[in-house]
Amino acid sequence: MDQWKLGRLTLTWLDGGVTHMDGGAMFGVVPKPLWSKKYAVNELNQIELRTEPILLQGFGKNILIESGIGNGKLSEKQKRNYGVHQESVIEESLEEIGISAADIDIILMTHMHFDHASGLTKREEGEIRPVFENAVIYTSETEWEELKNPNIRSRNTYWEENWKPIEHQVETFNESFEPISGIKMIHTGGHSDGHSIIEIQTEGTVLYHLGDIMPTHAHKNPLWVLAYDDYPMTSIYEKQKWIKPETWYFFYHDAVYRAVKWDAGGKIIESIPRQKK
Secondary structure, three states: OOEEEEOOEEEEEOOOOEEEEEHHHHHOOOOHHHHOOOOOOOOOOEEEEEOOOEEEEOOOOOEEEOOOOOOOOOOHHHHHHOOOOEOOOHHHHHHHOOOOHHHOOEEEOOOOOHHHHHHHEEEEOOEEEEOOOOOEEEEEHHHHHHHHOOOOOHHHOOOHHHHHHHHHHEEEEOOEEEEEOOEEEEEOOOOOOOOEEEEEEEOOEEEEEOHHHOOOHHHOOOOOOOOOOOOHHHHHHHHHHHOOOOOEEEOOOOOOEEEEEEOOOOOEEEEEEOOOO
16 A cells, blocks of 8 residues: 655555546547547556545544445446456555554545445445444535435436445535544535535645546646536636645546646646555
8 A cells, every 4th residue: 555644644545446437538528649648548448547545644533535436336237337457445455554444533525426435335244334334424515415316417426325324424514614623625516516625734735635626647737627527617617726836636546646746837846656566
């Protein structure tokens, strides 16, 4: 597992699985000759997208960002369609660093699409149960309401088995919310109507997780938005607002970098590479 220490803060990327999604869908109207220079693509026109939750330690709590794709939750057809070559082994990852799923105090969900939320629950003894039984799970009120009442488009990614077993653990917010001092969730919309980003302040440094409005470093250009985005113009606006020079950004999906910092011209000036197994 990759770890990054920043002052008192330690970020650990857990093994939450991997997908391979259609490159054209992930870059929308951007021509392949452009985006393929920025991010590798395979012979099926798929790009590798990790689904690796980030454990935050240093704020007095064990805090998890996102939850992975779960284990035993996907059918063989879904695994094929989403290019899932490996599923989550989050509980084993936690054991490697000396804690368990029961030790997770807080989970921050930028949104509740299946590739972010499937790891919240698991099949056990014929039932679907919470994985992190002692955690408070935060997501925006808008996201939570659509999750429970999906429309004709979103019902393909909002699955009842990912939210019903954990609804007693969920707390929601509207515009912004600090689950703990130094960490803020901010509702942006864009990728989904209820999508949020995460801002972390530690010892004078500010870093961001922009969720799926910037799922990889190759999506830095504000106009490079996903065909999966429900509100692409909102994604563009929010990227213009939140992507800043000389600022750290870290990722859940990126197969190349864990975190990057750009200069004013868009050149990467510092990075934390992903250590490939």
